[in-house]
Amino acid sequence: MTLAPARQPAVRLALAARSMAGLGVMVLAWDLALYMSGAPLLPRPWHVVLGMAELLTRGVLLKHVAASLFRVTWGFLLAVAVAVPLGFLLGRNQRVGKALAPLIHLLRPISPLAWIPIAILWLGVGDPPAIFIIFLASTPPLALAAMNAARNVPQVYVHAGRNFGLGPRELFLRVLLPASVPELLVGLRLTLGIAWLVVVAAEMIAVNSGLGFLIVDSRNAGNRYDLVVAGMVLIGVTGLLLDRAVVRLARGYLRGRDMVGDAS
Amino acid sequence: MRSQNAAKRLDVAAPTPSPPSQAQPAKLSVAGLTVTFPVDGTHRTVLEAIDFECHEGELVCLLGPSGCGKSTLLNVIGGFLKPTQGQVLIDGAPVTGPDPRRIFVFQERGVFPWLTVEGNIGFGIQHLPAEERRQRVAHYVEMVGLRGFERAYPAELSGGMKQRLEVARALAVGPDMLYLDESFGALDYITRHNLRRELLHLWATERKTILFVTHDIDESVQLANRVVVMAARPGRIQRVVDIDLPYPRDISSARYLRYRDELLEELGLAHQR
Numbered sequence: 001m002t003l004a005p006a007r008q009p010a011v012r013l014a015l016a017a018r019s020m021a022g023l024g025v026m027v028l029a030w031d032l033a034l035y036m037s038g039a040p041l042l043p044r045p046w047h048v049v050l051g052m053a054e055l056l057t058r059g060v061l062l063k064h065v066a067a068s069l070f071r072v073t074w075g076f077l078l079a080v081a082v083a084v085p086l087g088f089l090l091g092r093n094q095r096v097g098k099a100l101a102p103l104i105h106l107l108r109p110i111s112p113l114a115w116i117p118i119a120i121l122w123l124g125v126g127d128p129p130a131i132f133i134i135f136l137a138s139t140p141p142l143a144l145a146a147m148n149a150a151r152n153v154p155q156v157y158v159h160a161g162r163n164f165g166l167g168p169r170e171l172f173l174r175v176l177l178p179a180s181v182p183e184l185l186v187g188l189r190l191t192l193g194i195a196w197l198v199v200v201a202a203e204m205i206a207v208n209s210g211l212g213f214l215i216v217d218s219r220n221a222g223n224r225y226d227l228v229v230a231g232m233v234l235i236g237v238t239g240l241l242l243d244r245a246v247v248r249l250a251r252g253y254l255r256g257r258d259m260v261g262d263a264s
Numbered sequence: 265m266r267s268q269n270a271a272k273r274l275d276v277a278a279p280t281p282s283p284p285s286q287a288q289p290a291k292l293s294v295a296g297l298t299v300t301f302p303v304d305g306t307h308r309t310v311l312e313a314i315d316f317e318c319h320e321g322e323l324v325c326l327l328g329p330s331g332c333g334k335s336t337l338l339n340v341i342g343g344f345l346k347p348t349q350g351q352v353l354i355d356g357a358p359v360t361g362p363d364p365r366r367i368f369v370f371q372e373r374g375v376f377p378w379l380t381v382e383g384n385i386g387f388g389i390q391h392l393p394a395e396e397r398r399q400r401v402a403h404y405v406e407m408v409g410l411r412g413f414e415r416a417y418p419a420e421l422s423g424g425m426k427q428r429l430e431v432a433r434a435l436a437v438g439p440d441m442l443y444l445d446e447s448f449g450a451l452d453y454i455t456r457h458n459l460r461r462e463l464l465h466l467w468a469t470e471r472k473t474i475l476f477v478t479h480d481i482d483e484s485v486q487l488a489n490r491v492v493v494m495a496a497r498p499g500r501i502q503r504v505v506d507i508d509l510p511y512p513r514d515i516s517s518a519r520y521l522r523y524r525d526e527l528l529e530e531l532g533l534a535h536q537r
């Protein structure tokens with residue numbers, strides 16, 4: 001799964017056609033299954049499309065997407081601001097690494113959902129607890145990714161940097177950080193995926209907007225399963241677009257530099 | 265310390281490719297150097313009681329079999345590794361860490377892949393005013409024959425070009441010593457040959473003191489005015505051979521071949537008669 005060069009337009013078209021075909025088969029199977037089983041309540045693809053249109057005309061579709069993106073952006077950026085420097089400290093300073101790494105490994109398996117009561121207790125309701133939960137879920141994996149990235153910076157680069165007289169700060173900014181960008185990008189990408197995964201869960205409590213809220217609310221207010229599935233589809237599509245955006249950024253940076261990267 | 269260096273540099277006359285007299289105080293002196301590494305609960309002695317001196321403007325090769333501790337020795341001299349015992353003095357002062365006045369040239373792997381050719385060469389001179397930096401970068405781009413590749417990333421360069429880039433990056437900061445650790449080892453025969461010639465040219469024009477680690481006998485006889493032959497287990501100095509041949513060296517002359525034989529014998533590789 002290394003960074004592939006940008007593909008030829010014709011090849012890209014063929015690949016796109018293939019994934020569209022896959023999607024088409026899926027939707028068809030979904031429709032057929034519901035048609036034959038006659039299960040009540042579950043929406044057929046067509047209902048979902050109508051539900052989506054309804055959300056659009058009510059003017060709430062973009063509102064929910066934007067609310068979720070807002071929370072993810074802040075939670076994720078806070079995590080980046082904390083986890084990247086922390087990860088570098090853990091990776092480059094053996095004493096700090098030995099002292100703190102176990103703590104991070106301990107925090108990681110705790111589901112972010114387990115933090116919900118404490119988040120509400122500390123931060124009340126609304127955006128802050130949701131952002132806090134995203135932050136909590138994103139920080140440990142990103143810190144560990146940054147730690148590994150920092151450890152994997154070839155010793156020659158560090159030696160060369162020190163040889164040219166760089167102090168710790170400059171060494172971080174001019175050698176460690178750029179040298180670990182390829183690995184860091186992989187970590188950022190995975191973490192953004194986690195942040196997006198968690199936003200929905202975080203929104204199922206104590207907020208009145210966002211895609212997670214849309215899903216819970218649609219069920220509670222009259223079993224509108226068409227809107228529930230519409231919300232799910234929106235989550236999938238938005239998550240996919242976020243991921244593509246990161247890959248695109250990564251490609252732009254890595255191109256030409258021939259640094260081992262992982263973004264496909 | 266710096267002013268003393270500057271003074272030294274000023275009174276160096278026009279470049280001559282011959283080594284200086286040994287009368288002046290040593291540029292580098294290694295005294296009683298021992299390095300041990302902890303291995304499986306015991307200590308492995310990698311270098312034992314190394315003593316040698318190197319004078320300003322010399323080109324000294326450290327020659328020895330693989331694993332005899334050449335890189336370890338160069339790392340200690342470069343300030344990257346603390347010796348277990350003994351010390352390294354440069355211009356009379358102990359080495360406590362790496363220093364921009366003495367640049368280590370790694371194999372081509374040392375160039376920064378995230379910077380262009382220009383970015384790499386300018387790396388160590390960020391503190392200079394932009395215009396001066398630009399001029400210096402241009403000067404060294406030219407010197408190592410990378411004109412036209414200023415905006416290229418190392419990935420677009422050949423192995424030999426990367427190696428020259430690394431040398432240019434080192435020279436741009438104006439060091440008075442260069443440490444090269446088998447820097448040409450990974451290159452093909454022709455490139456290696458050309459780079460040796462360029463190194464000698466550079467040594468003659470820029471008057472650097474150069475320490476060159478190699479396990480290639482020919483390389484040492486072609487380059488060095490002195491060869492420090494090392495032996496392994498534990499790493500120690502076996503002999504120091506002065507190569508008293510004028511530059512450029514004729515690699516088929518009888519005297520060249522005699523030196524070559526002598527070093528082959530030192531390393532225990534001579535034909536048994």
Ligand SMILES: Nc1ncnc2c1ncn2[C@@H]1O[C@H](COP(=O)(O)OP(=O)(O)OP(=O)(O)O)[C@@H](O)[C@H]1O
Pocket residue numbers: 301302303308310328329330331332333334335336337479
């Ligand atoms: N950090 C270390 N810990 C333990 N042993 C080490 C360490 N570094 C080097 N050694 C050992 O020291 C010896 C000398 O290593 P060094 O790299 O200096 O050899 P070298 O002469 O440069 O060899 P080569 O020509 O293959 O590069 C080797 O036997 C190596 O295993």
Ligand SMILES: [Mg+2]
Pocket residue numbers: 334335336445446
């Ligand atoms: Mg070596």
